[in-house]
Amino acid sequence: MSNTPARKHTALPKAQILIEALPWLVRHNGKTVVIKFGGNAMIDEDLKAAFAQDVVFLHHAGIKPVVVHGGGPQISAALDRHGIVSEFKAGLRVTTEDAMDVVRMVLAGQVQRELVGLLNQHGPLAVGLTGEDAHTITATKHQPEIDGELVDIGRVGEITSIDTGAIEALLADGRIPVVSSIARSQDEGDMGHVYNVNADTAAAALAAALGAETLMVLTDVEGLYEDWPNSDEVISRLTASQLEKLLPELSSGMVPKMQGCLHAVRGGVRTARVIDGRVQHSILLEIFTDEGIGTMVVPDAEEEGDAE
Numbered sequence: 001m002s003n004t005p006a007r008k009h010t011a012l013p014k015a016q017i018l019i020e021a022l023p024w025l026v027r028h029n030g031k032t033v034v035i036k037f038g039g040n041a042m043i044d045e046d047l048k049a050a051f052a053q054d055v056v057f058l059h060h061a062g063i064k065p066v067v068v069h070g071g072g073p074q075i076s077a078a079l080d081r082h083g084i085v086s087e088f089k090a091g092l093r094v095t096t097e098d099a100m101d102v103v104r105m106v107l108a109g110q111v112q113r114e115l116v117g118l119l120n121q122h123g124p125l126a127v128g129l130t131g132e133d134a135h136t137i138t139a140t141k142h143q144p145e146i147d148g149e150l151v152d153i154g155r156v157g158e159i160t161s162i163d164t165g166a167i168e169a170l171l172a173d174g175r176i177p178v179v180s181s182i183a184r185s186q187d188e189g190d191m192g193h194v195y196n197v198n199a200d201t202a203a204a205a206l207a208a209a210l211g212a213e214t215l216m217v218l219t220d221v222e223g224l225y226e227d228w229p230n231s232d233e234v235i236s237r238l239t240a241s242q243l244e245k246l247l248p249e250l251s252s253g254m255v256p257k258m259q260g261c262l263h264a265v266r267g268g269v270r271t272a273r274v275i276d277g278r279v280q281h282s283i284l285l286e287i288f289t290d291e292g293i294g295t296m297v298v299p300d301a302e303e304e305g306d307a308e
Contacts, residue, residue: 021288028287029062031213032171034269036203036260037069037115039220041277051218052118054283055176059125063287064171067119067126067178068206070199071111078106090144091255095154095196103196104130107180116178126176131183132194134166137202139183139195157183157195159202162209179206204260208267215264216286217257218277223295224250224258237296240265261297272297 035055041047058065075093076086079102087094095103112128119126131137139157143150170177181199200217207215223234224246238246243262250258254274261272275282275294285293 024288025061028213030064032064032066032207032210033058033214033216033287034066034068034203034207034210034212035283036200036215036217036257037067037277038072038199038218039277041218042069042071042111043073044278047277047280048114048118050280051277051283052115052122054281055119056122056125057284058287059174059176065176066167066171066206066210066212067115067176068181068199068203069107069111069115069178070181071107074111075103075106078102078110089151089153090146091253092142092144092153092156092198093196095156097155100155100194100196104182104194107182112178112180119176119178125174126178127170128178128180129166130180130194131197131202135161135163135184136166136179137162137181137183137197137205138186139197140186141195155193155195157185157197159183159197159205160186162205164206164209167206167210198256200256200260201263204264204267204269204272207264207269207272211268212264213270214287215261215269215272216283217260217272217274218282219254219257219274220276220278221254221274222276222293223274224254235295237298239298239300241300243297258297265297265299270299 037051041051055065055067079086079099082102084099084102108130116126116128129136137159138161139159142156142158143152167177179202181197181202183195183197185193185195203217204215226233226235240262243258247255247258257274261274264272273286273294273296275286279285279293282293
Protein backbone atom coordinates (compact mmCIF):
# COMPACT_ATOMS: atom_id res chain seq x y z
CA MET A 1 0.00 0.00 0.00
CA SER A 2 2.83 2.42 0.83
CA ASN A 3 3.92 2.46 -2.87
CA THR A 4 0.61 3.82 -4.14
CA PRO A 5 1.17 7.57 -3.53
CA ALA A 6 4.62 7.38 -5.13
CA ARG A 7 3.15 5.62 -8.14
CA LYS A 8 0.49 8.30 -8.46
CA HIS A 9 3.09 11.02 -8.12
CA THR A 10 5.33 9.65 -10.89
CA ALA A 11 2.43 8.87 -13.22
CA LEU A 12 0.79 12.30 -13.00
CA PRO A 13 3.28 14.19 -15.24
CA LYS A 14 2.85 11.47 -17.90
CA ALA A 15 -0.93 11.90 -17.74
CA GLN A 16 -0.59 15.68 -18.04
CA ILE A 17 1.63 15.31 -21.13
CA LEU A 18 -0.94 13.01 -22.74
CA ILE A 19 -3.80 15.39 -21.93
CA GLU A 20 -1.87 18.33 -23.38
CA ALA A 21 -1.64 16.39 -26.64
CA LEU A 22 -5.41 15.76 -26.79
CA PRO A 23 -6.52 18.90 -28.72
CA TRP A 24 -3.74 18.37 -31.23
CA LEU A 25 -4.68 14.70 -31.64
CA VAL A 26 -8.28 15.73 -32.34
CA ARG A 27 -7.22 18.47 -34.77
CA HIS A 28 -4.84 16.32 -36.81
CA ASN A 29 -6.82 13.06 -36.78
CA GLY A 30 -7.22 11.64 -40.26
CA LYS A 31 -5.06 14.38 -41.81
CA THR A 32 -2.03 13.86 -44.05
CA VAL A 33 1.34 15.15 -42.86
CA VAL A 34 4.30 15.21 -45.26
CA ILE A 35 7.69 15.02 -43.53
CA LYS A 36 10.96 15.79 -45.30
CA PHE A 37 13.66 13.69 -43.65
CA GLY A 38 17.13 15.20 -43.89
CA GLY A 39 20.14 16.75 -42.20
CA ASN A 40 21.77 15.24 -39.15
CA ALA A 41 18.69 13.13 -38.43
CA MET A 42 19.68 11.02 -41.47
CA ILE A 43 23.16 10.24 -40.13
CA ASP A 44 22.97 9.97 -36.33
CA GLU A 45 21.76 6.49 -35.27
CA ASP A 46 19.83 7.70 -32.20
CA LEU A 47 18.13 10.48 -34.17
CA LYS A 48 17.21 8.02 -36.93
CA ALA A 49 15.61 5.67 -34.41
CA ALA A 50 13.74 8.56 -32.74
CA PHE A 51 12.50 9.76 -36.14
CA ALA A 52 11.11 6.31 -36.94
CA GLN A 53 9.37 6.18 -33.54
CA ASP A 54 7.81 9.62 -34.14
CA VAL A 55 6.48 8.66 -37.58
CA VAL A 56 5.02 5.39 -36.25
CA PHE A 57 3.47 7.31 -33.32
CA LEU A 58 1.77 9.69 -35.78
CA HIS A 59 0.44 6.70 -37.69
CA HIS A 60 -1.02 5.09 -34.59
CA ALA A 61 -2.43 8.45 -33.46
CA GLY A 62 -4.67 8.50 -36.55
CA ILE A 63 -2.47 10.79 -38.67
CA LYS A 64 -1.31 9.82 -42.17
CA PRO A 65 2.44 10.47 -42.46
CA VAL A 66 4.22 10.53 -45.83
CA VAL A 67 8.03 10.62 -45.65
CA VAL A 68 10.14 12.21 -48.41
CA HIS A 69 13.93 11.97 -48.32
CA GLY A 70 17.07 12.96 -50.17
CA GLY A 71 20.54 11.81 -49.24
CA GLY A 72 23.21 14.44 -49.82
CA PRO A 73 25.95 13.08 -47.51
CA GLN A 74 25.38 9.47 -48.59
CA ILE A 75 25.44 10.46 -52.29
CA SER A 76 28.69 12.42 -51.84
CA ALA A 77 30.32 9.44 -50.09
CA ALA A 78 29.21 7.02 -52.82
CA LEU A 79 30.40 9.32 -55.61
CA ASP A 80 33.79 9.51 -53.87
CA ARG A 81 33.97 5.73 -53.80
CA HIS A 82 33.22 5.63 -57.54
CA GLY A 83 35.84 8.29 -58.26
CA ILE A 84 33.24 10.87 -59.37
CA VAL A 85 33.90 14.44 -58.21
CA SER A 86 31.00 16.19 -56.43
CA GLU A 87 30.38 19.59 -57.97
CA PHE A 88 27.69 22.13 -57.07
CA LYS A 89 26.35 25.05 -59.10
CA ALA A 90 23.63 27.42 -57.85
CA GLY A 91 23.37 25.23 -54.74
CA LEU A 92 22.48 22.12 -56.80
CA ARG A 93 24.52 18.99 -57.43
CA VAL A 94 25.82 18.74 -60.98
CA THR A 95 24.48 15.31 -61.98
CA THR A 96 26.12 13.61 -64.97
CA GLU A 97 24.73 10.36 -66.41
CA ASP A 98 27.28 8.39 -64.35
CA ALA A 99 26.50 10.38 -61.22
CA MET A 100 22.75 9.85 -61.76
CA ASP A 101 23.23 6.06 -61.67
CA VAL A 102 24.93 6.47 -58.28
CA VAL A 103 22.27 8.92 -56.99
CA ARG A 104 19.49 6.50 -57.93
CA MET A 105 21.31 3.56 -56.34
CA VAL A 106 21.97 5.44 -53.08
CA LEU A 107 18.51 6.98 -52.69
CA ALA A 108 16.38 3.99 -53.68
CA GLY A 109 18.76 1.20 -52.68
CA GLN A 110 20.37 2.48 -49.51
CA VAL A 111 18.76 5.48 -47.77
CA GLN A 112 15.19 4.46 -48.53
CA ARG A 113 15.81 0.80 -47.61
CA GLU A 114 17.30 1.76 -44.26
CA LEU A 115 14.42 4.09 -43.43
CA VAL A 116 11.80 1.52 -44.47
CA GLY A 117 13.60 -1.04 -42.28
CA LEU A 118 13.60 1.27 -39.24
CA LEU A 119 9.88 1.98 -39.62
CA ASN A 120 9.06 -1.68 -40.15
CA GLN A 121 10.65 -2.68 -36.86
CA HIS A 122 7.35 -1.39 -35.45
CA GLY A 123 5.08 -3.42 -37.76
CA PRO A 124 4.30 -3.99 -41.46
CA LEU A 125 3.89 -0.29 -42.16
CA ALA A 126 6.38 1.35 -44.51
CA VAL A 127 6.49 0.95 -48.30
CA GLY A 128 9.29 2.54 -50.32
CA LEU A 129 8.85 4.11 -53.73
CA THR A 130 10.56 6.71 -55.89
CA GLY A 131 9.01 9.45 -57.98
CA GLU A 132 9.39 7.09 -60.95
CA ASP A 133 6.83 4.65 -59.53
CA ALA A 134 3.31 5.07 -60.95
CA HIS A 135 4.40 8.48 -62.38
CA THR A 136 4.37 9.91 -58.86
CA ILE A 137 6.83 12.72 -59.72
CA THR A 138 7.46 13.91 -63.28
CA ALA A 139 10.16 16.43 -64.15
CA THR A 140 11.87 18.19 -67.00
CA LYS A 141 15.48 19.34 -67.24
CA HIS A 142 16.30 22.19 -64.85
CA GLN A 143 18.79 24.81 -65.99
CA PRO A 144 19.57 27.37 -63.30
CA GLU A 145 20.51 30.92 -64.24
CA ILE A 146 23.96 32.03 -63.08
CA ASP A 147 25.11 35.57 -63.91
CA GLY A 148 22.33 35.91 -66.47
CA GLU A 149 23.15 32.67 -68.32
CA LEU A 150 21.41 29.30 -68.26
CA VAL A 151 23.78 26.60 -67.02
CA ASP A 152 23.64 22.88 -67.82
CA ILE A 153 23.94 20.88 -64.58
CA GLY A 154 23.04 17.50 -66.07
CA ARG A 155 20.20 15.30 -64.87
CA VAL A 156 18.73 17.71 -62.34
CA GLY A 157 14.99 17.98 -62.67
CA GLU A 158 12.34 20.64 -62.27
CA ILE A 159 9.04 19.09 -61.17
CA THR A 160 6.26 19.48 -63.74
CA SER A 161 3.54 17.21 -62.33
CA ILE A 162 2.59 14.99 -59.40
CA ASP A 163 0.37 11.90 -59.50
CA THR A 164 -0.70 11.04 -55.95
CA GLY A 165 -2.57 7.82 -56.85
CA ALA A 166 0.00 5.33 -55.53
CA ILE A 167 0.59 7.29 -52.32
CA GLU A 168 -3.13 7.68 -51.66
CA ALA A 169 -3.66 3.95 -52.21
CA LEU A 170 -0.93 3.16 -49.68
CA LEU A 171 -2.39 5.61 -47.14
CA ALA A 172 -5.86 4.09 -47.62
CA ASP A 173 -4.31 0.69 -46.89
CA GLY A 174 -2.84 1.97 -43.60
CA ARG A 175 0.75 2.12 -44.87
CA ILE A 176 3.47 4.76 -44.52
CA PRO A 177 4.85 5.78 -47.95
CA VAL A 178 8.59 6.56 -48.04
CA VAL A 179 9.41 8.49 -51.21
CA SER A 180 12.89 8.97 -52.72
CA SER A 181 13.39 12.29 -54.53
CA ILE A 182 13.93 10.90 -58.03
CA ALA A 183 11.58 11.86 -60.87
CA ARG A 184 10.73 10.36 -64.24
CA SER A 185 11.28 12.44 -67.36
CA GLN A 186 8.22 14.03 -68.98
CA ASP A 187 9.97 14.34 -72.34
CA GLU A 188 8.81 11.77 -74.89
CA GLY A 189 12.29 11.34 -76.38
CA ASP A 190 13.80 10.89 -72.92
CA MET A 191 11.85 7.83 -71.79
CA GLY A 192 13.74 5.60 -69.41
CA HIS A 193 15.65 8.56 -68.06
CA VAL A 194 15.26 9.93 -64.60
CA TYR A 195 16.10 13.17 -62.82
CA ASN A 196 17.59 14.02 -59.47
CA VAL A 197 15.17 16.48 -57.81
CA ASN A 198 15.66 18.55 -54.67
CA ALA A 199 14.02 16.67 -51.78
CA ASP A 200 12.70 19.87 -50.13
CA THR A 201 11.01 20.82 -53.40
CA ALA A 202 9.65 17.30 -53.89
CA ALA A 203 8.19 17.22 -50.35
CA ALA A 204 6.48 20.59 -50.88
CA ALA A 205 5.04 19.55 -54.26
CA LEU A 206 3.71 16.28 -52.79
CA ALA A 207 2.23 18.09 -49.76
CA ALA A 208 0.34 20.49 -52.03
CA ALA A 209 -0.86 17.72 -54.38
CA LEU A 210 -2.02 15.55 -51.47
CA GLY A 211 -3.85 18.44 -49.79
CA ALA A 212 -1.78 17.77 -46.68
CA GLU A 213 -2.57 19.46 -43.38
CA THR A 214 1.12 20.09 -42.68
CA LEU A 215 4.53 20.00 -44.34
CA MET A 216 7.41 19.45 -41.90
CA VAL A 217 11.02 19.96 -43.06
CA LEU A 218 13.78 18.64 -40.78
CA THR A 219 16.92 20.79 -40.82
CA ASP A 220 20.16 21.22 -38.85
CA VAL A 221 19.15 24.61 -37.45
CA GLU A 222 16.55 25.69 -34.91
CA GLY A 223 14.42 27.37 -37.56
CA LEU A 224 14.49 30.61 -39.52
CA TYR A 225 16.57 33.17 -37.65
CA GLU A 226 15.36 36.75 -37.20
CA ASP A 227 18.67 38.43 -38.03
CA TRP A 228 21.38 35.82 -38.60
CA PRO A 229 24.32 35.99 -37.81
CA ASN A 230 23.70 38.99 -35.52
CA SER A 231 20.97 37.20 -33.56
CA ASP A 232 19.96 33.61 -32.85
CA GLU A 233 16.32 34.57 -32.23
CA VAL A 234 14.12 32.18 -34.20
CA ILE A 235 11.03 33.48 -36.02
CA SER A 236 8.32 31.20 -34.64
CA ARG A 237 5.55 32.14 -37.09
CA LEU A 238 5.24 34.12 -40.31
CA THR A 239 2.84 34.44 -43.23
CA ALA A 240 3.55 33.49 -46.83
CA SER A 241 3.92 37.16 -47.84
CA GLN A 242 6.33 37.86 -44.98
CA LEU A 243 8.41 34.84 -46.02
CA GLU A 244 8.42 35.90 -49.68
CA LYS A 245 9.97 39.25 -48.69
CA LEU A 246 12.69 37.46 -46.67
CA LEU A 247 13.68 34.91 -49.36
CA PRO A 248 16.35 37.04 -51.13
CA GLU A 249 18.21 37.47 -47.81
CA LEU A 250 18.36 33.79 -46.85
CA SER A 251 21.42 31.54 -46.94
CA SER A 252 21.58 29.23 -49.96
CA GLY A 253 20.88 26.11 -47.87
CA MET A 254 17.66 27.55 -46.45
CA VAL A 255 16.30 28.83 -49.77
CA PRO A 256 14.88 25.52 -51.14
CA LYS A 257 13.44 24.69 -47.70
CA MET A 258 11.68 28.03 -47.32
CA GLN A 259 10.66 28.15 -51.00
CA GLY A 260 9.15 24.71 -50.40
CA CYS A 261 7.21 26.00 -47.39
CA LEU A 262 5.97 28.97 -49.44
CA HIS A 263 4.92 26.72 -52.34
CA ALA A 264 3.11 24.38 -49.93
CA VAL A 265 1.02 26.99 -48.11
CA ARG A 266 0.24 28.82 -51.37
CA GLY A 267 -0.85 25.41 -52.73
CA GLY A 268 -3.39 24.79 -49.96
CA VAL A 269 -1.29 23.18 -47.20
CA ARG A 270 -2.50 24.61 -43.88
CA THR A 271 0.91 25.03 -42.23
CA ALA A 272 4.51 24.42 -43.25
CA ARG A 273 7.17 24.08 -40.58
CA VAL A 274 10.96 24.02 -40.55
CA ILE A 275 12.10 22.17 -37.42
CA ASP A 276 15.39 21.18 -35.81
CA GLY A 277 16.09 17.56 -36.70
CA ARG A 278 18.98 17.50 -34.19
CA VAL A 279 16.44 17.43 -31.35
CA GLN A 280 15.15 13.95 -30.55
CA HIS A 281 11.38 13.63 -31.10
CA SER A 282 11.21 17.13 -32.62
CA ILE A 283 8.24 16.02 -34.76
CA LEU A 284 6.16 15.11 -31.71
CA LEU A 285 7.21 18.30 -29.91
CA GLU A 286 6.11 20.37 -32.89
CA ILE A 287 2.78 18.67 -33.51
CA PHE A 288 1.58 17.82 -30.00
CA THR A 289 2.75 20.58 -27.64
CA ASP A 290 1.61 24.15 -27.04
CA GLU A 291 5.10 25.59 -27.41
CA GLY A 292 6.17 23.86 -30.64
CA ILE A 293 9.66 24.37 -32.00
CA GLY A 294 11.06 25.78 -35.20
CA THR A 295 9.43 28.17 -37.67
CA MET A 296 5.85 27.85 -38.90
CA VAL A 297 4.63 29.38 -42.18
CA VAL A 298 0.90 29.99 -42.61
CA PRO A 299 -1.20 31.27 -45.54
CA ASP A 300 -1.78 35.03 -45.62
CA ALA A 301 -5.49 34.59 -44.91
CA GLU A 302 -4.89 32.75 -41.60
CA GLU A 303 -6.15 34.56 -38.53
CA GLU A 304 -3.58 34.98 -35.76
CA GLY A 305 -3.46 31.83 -33.63
CA ASP A 306 -5.86 29.87 -35.81
CA ALA A 307 -3.23 27.58 -37.36
CA GLU A 308 -1.28 26.69 -34.25
